[in-house]
Amino acid sequence: MATDEQESGYSDLLDRVRRISNVGNAGMVLYWDQQTKMPEGGTPARAKQLSALQSIAHELLTDDEMGDLLDELEGEELDDEQAAVVREIRREYDRAVSVPNELVEEISETSSEAQPAWREAKAEDEFETFAPYLDRLRELHIERAEHIAPEEDPYGVMFEDGEPYLPLERVEEIFDELRDGLVPLIEEVQENGADIAVDTFAGTFDSEDQEALCRDTLDLLNYDWDRGRLDTAPHPFMSGTQYDARVTTRFHEDDFVDPLTATIHEFGHATYQLGLRDDAYGTPLGQSRSSGIHESQSRFWENHVGRTEAFWEFFLPTVKERFPEFEDVTPEEAYEAANQVFTDNMIRVEADELTYHMHIILRSEIEREFVAGDLDVADIPARWNELMEEYLGIVPETDSEGCLQDIHWTSGFASFQNYTVGSVFAAQLWATIEDEIDDPMELIREGEFAPIRDWLTENIHEQGQTYTTDELIEEATGEPLTAEYFLDYVTEKYGDIYDLN
Known part of the structure; x- marks a missing residue:
């Protein structure tokens, strides 16, 4: 039984962690505003x-009394939830206490300044505008x-920021398995795939009508x-x-399906956040497990729900209400249009389930080459185009649709892997759900x-950071993370769509 002194120490620890979380959450609102509402001159x-908030959070986390509390509690008998909280805070403390506060501030400030530079570079197709910020962020x-x-x-070390308990070596092994499985499947689709309905939703669409459809979807x-x-x-993105x-x-203007699937993707992220325990707000028990697990939820809803023929049977009447010109479209045609393999698609977020992972790889x-110093910042556009041709057989005409298409590098490195980790785990979750839900x-x-949402909430969302990543995957599905389910899923799905089976 916990002593009064132990309970007091644990309560003090939670109070401190909640303050740190609230500072970080305030920063998320400022980031959301910067991306959506803030005037351009506000940067x-x-x-x-944002730099000040990062600095305050860092100071609170690395306070000597925080370290003393952790030392005291680690010597006590704790229940499972308390032990998980102390484990997670200790990990964050140990990493943060070794980083000077001035460096934390500089990284945050440079990241914020890099975002409008990226937007300008992308809009003007001038990589040189963004390159100095990217190079400086690498150094920092x-x-x-x-x-x-x-x-x-x-x-x-950077990869561990977002995915602390899943070794990068294991992720790269999964990448090798995916490369071996996906490349021949993509080639088979290209060379022998049947003609499918690809122009089903051709047209021009008003942004207000598209927004209304996205709101319908969320409803x-x-x-x-x-x-x-x-x-x-x-x-x-999702924030919150x-x-x-x-x-x-x-x-x-010419595609409402991509905004639709993007909205469902972000809904998956939001569902994870909203499924976290209210009573654990501000503590590790009320926070998402990792970037990879977060992406599993968005990829699950986008692909295993939103790209199924069953979903289009349900959803197509809503599309026809907003866009009557598609009155004669069948669910099968809509399903094929939503799942066509774009072998000539340059854009990751608009890619199909097969070529998507080649973008990530x-x-x-x-x-890896850039961080290791084996690739100069000025050579990134050419290297990007070289690998695009090698992996996808296409070369971007501009850097805007090439190496400038993603904003992610303004926030750091070694996070793209988690999109694929999420897809792999999503397929594993779907296989488990098929066994457990009629x-x-x-x-x-x-x-x-x-x-389906309740199952995910019970098995993933409400667990917060109670388990490490590998433990959570085994708790939810009964086995470690494996690429087997994803490869089986896409082979069967696209074999059926393209009549390869």
């Missing part, structure tokens, strides 16, 4: 504001990694508007907590999403 002040993040673990590979998925909102951003999980999307390889595809066909 200098916003960079200082390497310096930070060397403070944290001077004897380790800086890139691996049908039962998005909690009391704790969320939909806005637009240059690159779709279990009390306020906001999603963004973007629109294309490409980025990861470039990052006919989940029929539930999707009827628009009954609650049983």
